[in-house]
Amino acid sequence: MMNTRAHSAYRQAVGAFRNPTLELLHGRYAPFVVATLSLLFTADRPSVQVTDAHIEVGDIVDELRAAGAEEVDRGLPHGTGREICRYWVRVGWLVPQIEDDVEVYRLSAQAVGALDTVGRVGGGTNRVSRSRIRTLLDAVDQLSHDAETDPAERLAVLRAERDRIEEEMRLIAAGEIDPVDDEQLLEEAENILHLSRELPADFARVAESITAMQRDVVAELRRDVRPVGEVLREYLHRGQHVLEATAEGRAFAGALSLIGDPGRIDDLTDRVDALLALPFADTLLPPQRRELAAIARRVEQGVAEVLTAQRRASHVITAQVQTHDPVRDREVDDLLREAMAGLQTWMGASGPGDAVEPVRTFPTASLGHLRQTLSDPRPPGVPAPLHHEEEPDFAEEDARAWGGPHYADLEDHVARLADAGITDVDLAATFADLDTNLRRPVDLLGLLEIAHRNGMTETDEVSVVDAVRPDGTTRRFAFGAVTARTHEEDLP
Template sequence: MGNTRAEAAYLRALAAFKTPTLDLLHGRYAPFVVAVLSVVFTPDRPTVAVSDAHAEVAEILDELRAAGYEGDDRPLPTGTAREICRYWVRVGWLAPQIDGDTEVYRLTAHAVGALEITGRTGGGRTRVSNSRVRTLLEAVERLAGSAETDPARRLARLIEERDALDAEIVRLEHGDQPPVDDEELLEEAENILHLSRELPADFTRVAESIKAMQRDVVADLRRDVRPTGEVLREYLERGQHVMQSTPEGRAFAGALRLIGDPERIDDLTEQLHSLVSRPFAQLMDAQQRDELDAIGRRVELGVQEVLTAQRRASHVITGQVRTHDPIRDRQVDDLLRDVMSGLQAWTQGAARDAPVEPVRDLPAADIGHLRQSVSDIRPPGAPAPLTDADDEAEFMDADTRAWGGPRYAELEAYVLGLGERFDLGAAFEGAGDDTRRPVDLLGLLEIAHRNGMSEGDDVSVVEALRPDGTTRRFAFGSVTARTAKESDDE
């Protein structure tokens, strides 16, 4: 016989109150927990270093105790800040993780949901407004339109929407724009705040579902005894499509098509900045205006959190698959089970203050005989020396030496025939095609600097010729150089 409606409702309520979300709100120190988590973790600070979190929780405790907030009606937890935070980790309100080289805390989806509930409860009135009802009706209308299978009805709906837009355009073209009441705009803003408060928990829930899937995949992989090739194909596929592996991930992938574009986030941020500066925004308190202005940032951080979890899960799954060794994994599992069973047997019979003898060294491997080789490790002879003969060089397509560095020998022989002094630009222009490459200009300048040169105020312009026939023009300060290096006693 099935459960009655009352029994089913009661069972659902029992399950709900066993979740960390309602457990946090129902606990004795719930006001303190909510206050601390909302102060330490903000939309712009989703993760906090463990050491910083311990220090801040301790500071908050000291401030509240100094202000007299301690007693039966306003209780504060006992113990150190570290013990308090570790307890929050055990009950599922905080999640530790490694960010780079630092261990950090982040709020779990249960903690974010609890903060949202308290924020909505203490954040002002919740009204059955025109904006909220219209949002519901529009959502139902969109759902009905998407589920409609009759093309004629869908076409009629689209024509009706187009006629309404055309009528609105005509009214605006004729200047018929009735003013919008500030109270109406305030209702719209409050509805936006109401909707946005659910986003952080949704994003965190998606990230946690991906991490849970990652843990399940790794656990399944360690228990998998199939051939390695088959395991590789399946689990690499799951790692590459990790976003499609959970219902939350698939839903987020659909939403990402709307909010994943950076331009869309920028447009949202600009629109929110503009709304905060409008006159109706002055009817909101400062906290509501800040919350409205931060919606774009909250969406951006939520998307980043989910994508980071996706990348980390893909990396972990891929790394586990690449190092998958069923025999070794079973050996490690057997060893760990032996250690745990040995520890359990020892704790049952040993006294609480019994000393534990540490393992000071590991047993050495028993190697009976090493392979020996009598071959000479020295090479049979030295390699043949390199040759400088140009006629022995072989090239596949073309002589690539033309693209090498400056031809110093040809340049120095050319400079000796230019007289006692020469202009560098004129000398380069008069050189042969083989020594008029861009690198040869640098080589000629190096020779001039070595022999002694002086710079003038004029500008020399030369045209270099590449080996492929293309040219390039260079401009530089005029240089007059000597043909040979000046002697020290000259």
């Protein structure tokens, strides 16, 4: 096919009609869409909670059906309010967002432009006027002045402007003021309204360009396989300079120098209030008065929307960079692609009424019998039998000698002292008088136990005794001197 001028113009028109703005205006249910969106979203209500929007759209559809609107012109769409809103999201007329942990809908830039177009056409204000031409000429003059590089020419323009202002000041001081008729003031007010109607769409386009840039950056980050340090530096810088990343953002940054000051917004509000109090404002229609009064609020809301999109994009990019893991991201991407491939395969082989059986539990692996122990605790062989000797190494007497105290022999010795009329004895001396086989360390403990049972008295003196072990070695013990009774004390 030859690339003629007609063919090029046709392709350009086809591309233009794919824009969501024209799709909205030329869709089957365009009157319903425009009317519903204009009722949902106003200058005082730029966003609507998702649940509220579903309910309100459903109520509007029911009200129009009850009034018979379904039989008129293009009719009404089918479905609930939720289904209608979800379709508008898919075609790009509504934008879902999260505000204060609540999901809301906002008009897209294309939907704002479509509503503005309908408002201008329906209002019947599209006419050539002095204010429109002056706006055009002022814009051309400003562009010419900014583009001029010759200092002499720029000075000449500024001097001419100064002379004009001084002449106007002289006439005002002399009382020579030519009043402007109400018709011209009305034209200028309509021109202001015309310009203000374009602002919401412009602000929405800036916010959407920032959001689109955010998605592109995150997608690029997931595909980026460069070293982590290099990736962090680049993408953190892009997150901190979001407005500079798009042409719309750079243009908005320049406009923000004019409207970003809250004092300018307040001054704009005061000027509009003063205009509405003038006599010519009585000729404005009530919708025009409300629209004119809402100009400052529109500007403020538009700036807030763009700055919110900027902060959200910076936060998302920074969070993605901080959690950037190329290996994990690739694994997640592979899993998602496998899931999508499986779904496409199932869609190709399934019918309209086929149901998908949900996975309620994870599958378990069939491993058969598992080993219950890592090693056999049984010894590899039978231990050798014990060796019995005819003469044991240790006789019973030797084993008894290394045993506990000889309580019976010790008690007999104490009883003999009592029979001899001795009531109180020194424990150290009594221990020293015992036979060698009764002066073991354990026998000293046994004698102390018998003394404690019969009754004993401790003194501040120190007693020292020598104990003899069964093998003949000695141990010396020191303890507080103890006077023991040879028989048990009578209980009171």
